Amino acid sequence: MDLLEYQGKQIFAEHGVPVPEGKHAATPEEARAAAESLGFPVVVKAQVQTGGRGKAGGIKIAADADEAEAHAKAILGMEIRGLTVHELWIERASEIAAEYYAALVFDRGAKKPLVMLSSMGGMDVEEIAAKHPDAIARLHIDPLVGFLPFHGRRLAFESDIDSDVIRPTGDLLARLYDVFARRDSMLVEVNPLIVTDDRQVKALDAKVSIDDNALWRQPEVRDMRDLSAEDPQERMAKELGVTYVKLDGDIGILGNGAGLVMSTLDVVAQAGGKPANFLDVGGGARAEEIVTALEVLLSDPKVKAVLFNIFGGITRCDEVARGILQALDQIEVRVPIVVRLDGTNDEEGRGILAEANRSELHPAETMLQAADMVVEMAG
Amino acid sequence: MAILVDESTKLVVQGLTGREGSFHGLRNKEYGTDLVAGVTPGKGGQDVEGVPVFDTVRGAVDDTGANTSMVFVPPPLAADAIYEAAEAGIATIICITEGIPAHDMLRLYNHLLGTGIRLIGPNCPGVLSPGKANVGIIPAHFFSEGGVGLVSRSGTLTYQIGNELAQLGVGNSTIVGIGGDPIVGSSFIDIIGQFEQDDQTELVVMVGEIGGDEEEKTADFISENVTKPVVAYIAGFTAPPGKRMGHAGAIISGSSGTAQAKADALEAKGVPVGRNPTEVAQIAAERMTAKAR
Numbered sequence: 258m259d260l261l262e263y264q265g266k267q268i269f270a271e272h273g274v275p276v277p278e279g280k281h282a283a284t285p286e287e288a289r290a291a292a293e294s295l296g297f298p299v300v301v302k303a304q305v306q307t308g309g310r311g312k313a314g315g316i317k318i319a320a321d322a323d324e325a326e327a328h329a330k331a332i333l334g335m336e337i338r339g340l341t342v343h344e345l346w347i348e349r350a351s352e353i354a355a356e357y358y359a360a361l362v363f364d365r366g367a368k369k370p371l372v373m374l375s376s377m378g379g380m381d382v383e384e385i386a387a388k389h390p391d392a393i394a395r396l397h398i399d400p401l402v403g404f405l406p407f408h409g410r411r412l413a414f415e416s417d418i419d420s421d422v423i424r425p426t427g428d429l430l431a432r433l434y435d436v437f438a439r440r441d442s443m444l445v446e447v448n449p450l451i452v453t454d455d456r457q458v459k460a461l462d463a464k465v466s467i468d469d470n471a472l473w474r475q476p477e478v479r480d481m482r483d484l485s486a487e488d489p490q491e492r493m494a495k496e497l498g499v500t501y502v503k504l505d506g507d508i509g510i511l512g513n514g515a516g517l518v519m520s521t522l523d524v525v526a527q528a529g530g531k532p533a534n535f536l537d538v539g540g541g542a543r544a545e546e547i548v549t550a551l552e553v554l555l556s557d558p559k560v561k562a563v564l565f566n567i568f569g570g571i572t573r574c575d576e577v578a579r580g581i582l583q584a585l586d587q588i589e590v591r592v593p594i595v596v597r598l599d600g601t602n603d604e605e606g607r608g609i610l611a612e613a614n615r616s617e618l619h620p621a622e623t624m625l626q627a628a629d630m631v632v633e634m635a636g
Numbered sequence: 637m638a639i640l641v642d643e644s645t646k647l648v649v650q651g652l653t654g655r656e657g658s659f660h661g662l663r664n665k666e667y668g669t670d671l672v673a674g675v676t677p678g679k680g681g682q683d684v685e686g687v688p689v690f691d692t693v694r695g696a697v698d699d700t701g702a703n704t705s706m707v708f709v710p711p712p713l714a715a716d717a718i719y720e721a722a723e724a725g726i727a728t729i730i731c732i733t734e735g736i737p738a739h740d741m742l743r744l745y746n747h748l749l750g751t752g753i754r755l756i757g758p759n760c761p762g763v764l765s766p767g768k769a770n771v772g773i774i775p776a777h778f779f780s781e782g783g784v785g786l787v788s789r790s791g792t793l794t795y796q797i798g799n800e801l802a803q804l805g806v807g808n809s810t811i812v813g814i815g816g817d818p819i820v821g822s823s824f825i826d827i828i829g830q831f832e833q834d835d836q837t838e839l840v841v842m843v844g845e846i847g848g849d850e851e852e853k854t855a856d857f858i859s860e861n862v863t864k865p866v867v868a869y870i871a872g873f874t875a876p877p878g879k880r881m882g883h884a885g886a887i888i889s890g891s892s893g894t895a896q897a898k899a900d901a902l903e904a905k906g907v908p909v910g911r912n913p914t915e916v917a918q919i920a921a922e923r924m925t926a927k928a929r
Contacts, residue, residue: 400742514793516794570773
């Protein structure tokens with residue numbers, strides 16, 4: 258789960274990471290009041306889950322209350338990379354003497370947390386890495402020992418930051434590590450990490466991503482989930498317990514198991530089709546799950562044909578076949594469905610579908626045949 | 637021979653009294669796996685269809701000589717269960733549980749480093765050595781005994797490829813599902829290294845997917861350390877960046893971790909990559925037939 262900037266900063270503040278003072282606002286009036294209470298100048302910042310907010314005009318400085326209100330009016334409702342701005346963070350403007358970059362990532366390869374620090378902040382980390390690969394100090398941390406003072410010192414010395422802020426920067430990294438470890442984070446990124454004119458080190462931005470598998474023990478974070486920011490179909494699927502990811506093609510795809518569904522997308526693409534989605538019904542064969550899956554999938558108006566790809570392992574194909582028929586009795590399906598049942602009890606399953614003789618169902622025996630059929634039907 | 641599980645496996649199931657644990661534990665027993673015990677705290681002294689249940693893994697090991705554990709414990713308690721198995725001297729721990737917090741796995745992985753304990757999973761279908769032992773949820777009836785070692789991050793995709801191999805008359809030494817989470821106990825390299833040492837295994841099929849750089853590292857490992865032929869499949873060529881495709885690990889961030897990058901890395905080291913499950917099985921079967929001649 259990705260947090261908005263202000264949510265990340267709230268968590269930072271709880272763990273003692275210095276952040277500029279700010280207030281949340283959802284209307285121009287709230288923005289005005291927030292700005293007045295903070296004191297000028299302020300920065301009005303769009304709160305959406307994407308980068309490039311500044312370039313899109315979603316971050317503006319205001320010198321007085323009228324300007325703050327006007328910026329808020331302009332930014333609220335703005336679209337940034339396809340996302341509508343519903344919330345603002347009004348922040349006391351900072352005097353910036355230097356911009357650094359700090360990040361803690363979950364290094365899958367090394368199977369350790371990786372802490373990075375660079376004296377070149379403000380630009381994309383990809384850009385820093387490409388232009389100045391030596392300018393990023395990196396250090397793996399033993400998760401059983403945690404972040405030690407020397408880790409902070411070493412990163413600070415090696416990243417060539419100003420010598421007078423080495424101590425506070427090391428201290429700030431230790432606090433960021435605390436966020437990372439205690440908040441089940443997959444990513445904690447601060448860009449830029451600033452040095453103010455009075456030589457204080459502060460997190461001017463916050464990009465925090467929390468492990469979905471750990472939300473049960475992070476209730477405060479779980480409550481931050483912004484349902485309106487999620488794709489409506491993906492949200493519906495999540496509520497109903499199936500995994501759905503929307504893509505931009507016209508062939509609806511569902512199957513059992515993440516790997517098999519990914520493979521199905523590939524095979525359809527190889528056959529010349531464009532998948533409309535990824536949908537994993539899991540081990541579920543029951544009619545309710547299939548109804549749910551089909552409802553989610555067909556709520557996308559672009560879908561012209563559906564491929565139902567099941568390999569029965571523990572799941573039995575005869576149960577899946579009955580589930581499909583029950584689902585068809587419950588919802589109206591206006592597009593052809595290619596069904597490929599293979600694996601446990603596949604012959605019984607295919608027999609059940611053949612006997613039902615539903616005009617919308619088209620049986621296929623192999624994955625490759627099913628892909629060719631569905632691509633042809635989608636035209 | 638086979639790897640990880642065989643006739644010498646003495647299995648304890650942590651969570652045997654649960655619905656899933658008893659269903660799959662008893663299925664494994666029916667297959668011929670030597671299921672010696674179950675563990676559920678507070679239910680010691682009971683039994684599940686004649687299999688004794690203990691309060692602690694230590695108790696199960698002391699009484700039955702269990703050497704392998706299958707973990708079917710809910711995600712909030714699963715890491716604790718694995719630590720308990722490790723402490724009790726279990727050498728091979730196979731964790732089926734899906735949804736364990738990544739930070740739990742991070743600490744656990746580092747705790748187990750250097751202990752010699754082999755953890756498979758979590759979020760995996762388990763390990764099957766056809767004709768010898770099945771530990772996990774892999775449907776054994778598709779697979780027959782043979783010379784292909786199969787290692788995969790995914791469940792149903794493994795069954796799909798295994799089934800296609802079976803239809804071409806090719807059997808398996810061991811099928812290992814290593815799991816789809818960001819941090820799993822055993823990597824492709826760990827398992828392929830074992831297949832290289834295994835007498836029964838003549839060829840290895842690895843089934844990877846998008847995310848991370850495990851497949852790329854494995855390509856290097858194969859070219860330097862593996863004499864047996866390896867054939868690969870990678871799922872997720874059409875996956876867009878930044879989207880999590882069901883498996884927690886299957887997400888592309890930045891430019892690395894794409895299916896194309898993985899396929900290129902493997903092919904550059906002489907590992908053929910099939911474009912779909914059918915083609916992978918065909919390549920593997922052809923190589924096995926060529927060897928037999």
